[in-house]
Amino acid sequence: MAVVTELYPAIDLRDGAAVRLIQGDFDRQQIYGEPLALARHFVAAGAGWLHVVDLDAARTGRPANRSTVLALVGGVDVPVQYGGGVRSDTDVDELLDGGVARVVLGTAALEDAAFVRRMAERHPGRIAVGLDYRRLGGGRSELAGHGWEVPSGRSVESMLASLADAGVAAVVATAIDRDGTLAGPDLEGLAATLASTAIPLIASGGVGGVADLIALAGLSVPGVGSGSERRLAGVITGKALLDGRMSVEEGVEACIRSG
Numbered sequence: 001m002a003v004v005t006e007l008y009p010a011i012d013l014r015d016g017a018a019v020r021l022i023q024g025d026f027d028r029q030q031i032y033g034e035p036l037a038l039a040r041h042f043v044a045a046g047a048g049w050l051h052v053v054d055l056d057a058a059r060t061g062r063p064a065n066r067s068t069v070l071a072l073v074g075g076v077d078v079p080v081q082y083g084g085g086v087r088s089d090t091d092v093d094e095l096l097d098g099g100v101a102r103v104v105l106g107t108a109a110l111e112d113a114a115f116v117r118r119m120a121e122r123h124p125g126r127i128a129v130g131l132d133y134r135r136l137g138g139g140r141s142e143l144a145g146h147g148w149e150v151p152s153g154r155s156v157e158s159m160l161a162s163l164a165d166a167g168v169a170a171v172v173a174t175a176i177d178r179d180g181t182l183a184g185p186d187l188e189g190l191a192a193t194l195a196s197t198a199i200p201l202i203a204s205g206g207v208g209g210v211a212d213l214i215a216l217a218g219l220s221v222p223g224v225g226s227g228s229e230r231r232l233a234g235v236i237t238g239k240a241l242l243d244g245r246m247s248v249e250e251g252v253e254a255c256i257r258s259g
Contacts, residue, residue: 057085
């Protein structure tokens, strides 16, 4: 039976344009043009979801590109997962009412656990948490917020434990040091994360081509408590698509595995 890990082509926004940063560094940026045109290109090529991030909002907490986000959401016919600068009930309501399918809470999740639980209860199936992490060596990790610029002092494992009964729909785990590098995903770290949570896990960071997607789609660990197999629910990739290292069609095919 075919089992599918969902492919999420990524569109990062800064100053109204689609861009990619390297390792979250705002001084290392490449511009890829008009966001809605890019979104429509991905959808026409077969993308079933899109992952959109407002980098300006993630950094400042102010919805700098909100109108661009909502125009993009209204201009495509696939669900959009959005993150970046979501700090309040009003932010969540505006995004979901505007057509966003799933909102990712990052900095807010680090700073206000009650907010996560409240939003997850109010909007079942539509709230995810973003865990943006750096590996520190020795198997340790540290999460960062505010556009990846502020270390939190918290580990991936501690956040996952706090989210176990929060009711979130998914966790988006981003390896900051690999993001935008095309150097390959953090397979070891993702395997450990898969093994430590029952929440659906979406991986992000480092995908350089089809081989990386095949490796991610094939990643499996024993399930938490039940003994059933755990696999990734999705993979986010941006630069590999934007730089022509693979097509959306190739990416979707690579995310289909035989189970």
